[in-house]
Amino acid sequence: MASTCHKLILQTFITFLLMQTLTAQNSNLFREYIGALSNGVRLSDVPINSFIDFHFILSFAIDYTDTTSPSPTDGKFNIFWDNTTLLPSQICSIKQANPNVKVALSLGGDTVNGVPANFSPCSIDTWVNNAVISLTSIIQEYNLDGIDVDYEHFNTDEATFAASIGQLITTLKNNGVISFASIAPFEAVNSYYSVLWRDYASVIDYVNFQFYAYDATTNISQFLSYYDKQSCMYIGGKILASISTGADANGLSPANGFFDACTVLKKEGKLSGIFIWSADGSKADGFPYEQEAQKLLAIPY
Structure with missing residues (x-):
C-alpha cells in the first residue's frame, strides 16, 4: 500500500512539474511595429491593455545615408521612422502613463527610399564599432529599452x-x-538567422517570426505546423505569433482563424506572445486586432 501511495504521489508531482513547464512558456507579451509608413500614427493612438507587457518597436533605424540616393554607411545608423510624431517626448509620455510599456527600435527592414536595405559591412570590427556608437546615441536620446533585428537583404x-x-x-x-x-526572421532568410541563433541565442530574448510571410491561403492547421517548425529551428526561443494589417497582408488572417490558432497555442502552453506589423496599417480601422490580441494575452490559462 505504501509503495502504491508513493507512486501516486510521484506521478502527481511529475504531472505538476510538466504543467508548470508548459504554463511557464506562455507569455502576455504584445509587440507592435510603428512608424515605417510615416502616416502620422502616434504611440498614443494605439490601445494599451494594462494587464499585459507591451513593446512598441520603432521602424526603422538603418545604416544607410539619409538621402534621395541612399548608400550603406558601414554601421552608422540613421533614423528612418516617422520622427515627426515618434519623438523622444512622446516616448517619455507614453511610458510615464503606462508602466507596462517599453520601446525598442528595429534595424534594417525591407527597403530604404525604395532601395533594398542590404546588410553590407566592410568589416565586422568596423561595422560593430560604428553600430555601437551610433545606436547608443539614438537609444539614449529616445530613452529606448531594446533593439530588434529585421535585416531582410544581405551583401x-x-x-x-x-x-x-x-x-x-x-x-x-x-x-x-x-x-x-x-x-525578426522569415522562412527565406532563416539560413542567416539560424546561424545567428546558433552562436548567440543566449543574448536574444524574443523571436518575432514573420508568419505573415507565408501564403495567404494558410489555414489554422498549417499555421500551427509552421509554428512548431520554427520552434524547432529556434530551439528554446520565445517565438511570437504574428499578423500583418497592411493591404498586402499574407499568412493566416484573423478572418481565417489567427486568434483561434493562438488560443490553441495558449492552451498548449506554447504562446510566447503576439506581434503585429504594424500600427501604421491598423490606424485606419481603429486597431481592432491589437485590442483582440491583447485581450487574449491578458486571459490567464
Whole structure:
C-alpha cells in the first residue's frame, strides 16, 4: 500500500512539474511595429491593455545615408521612422502613463527610399564599432529599452552577419544600453538567422517570426505546423505569433482563424506572445486586432 501511495504521489508531482513547464512558456507579451509608413500614427493612438507587457518597436533605424540616393554607411545608423510624431517626448509620455510599456527600435527592414536595405559591412570590427556608437546615441536620446533585428537583404555571408549582429547585441547589453533584443526572421532568410541563433541565442530574448510571410491561403492547421517548425529551428526561443494589417497582408488572417490558432497555442502552453506589423496599417480601422490580441494575452490559462 505504501509503495502504491508513493507512486501516486510521484506521478502527481511529475504531472505538476510538466504543467508548470508548459504554463511557464506562455507569455502576455504584445509587440507592435510603428512608424515605417510615416502616416502620422502616434504611440498614443494605439490601445494599451494594462494587464499585459507591451513593446512598441520603432521602424526603422538603418545604416544607410539619409538621402534621395541612399548608400550603406558601414554601421552608422540613421533614423528612418516617422520622427515627426515618434519623438523622444512622446516616448517619455507614453511610458510615464503606462508602466507596462517599453520601446525598442528595429534595424534594417525591407527597403530604404525604395532601395533594398542590404546588410553590407566592410568589416565586422568596423561595422560593430560604428553600430555601437551610433545606436547608443539614438537609444539614449529616445530613452529606448531594446533593439530588434529585421535585416531582410544581405551583401555578405551568414557567418559575417551572425558575428556582427551577435557582437552588437552583446556589447549593447554589456554596456547597459539595452535590456532586451529580438530578431525578426522569415522562412527565406532563416539560413542567416539560424546561424545567428546558433552562436548567440543566449543574448536574444524574443523571436518575432514573420508568419505573415507565408501564403495567404494558410489555414489554422498549417499555421500551427509552421509554428512548431520554427520552434524547432529556434530551439528554446520565445517565438511570437504574428499578423500583418497592411493591404498586402499574407499568412493566416484573423478572418481565417489567427486568434483561434493562438488560443490553441495558449492552451498548449506554447504562446510566447503576439506581434503585429504594424500600427501604421491598423490606424485606419481603429486597431481592432491589437485590442483582440491583447485581450487574449491578458486571459490567464
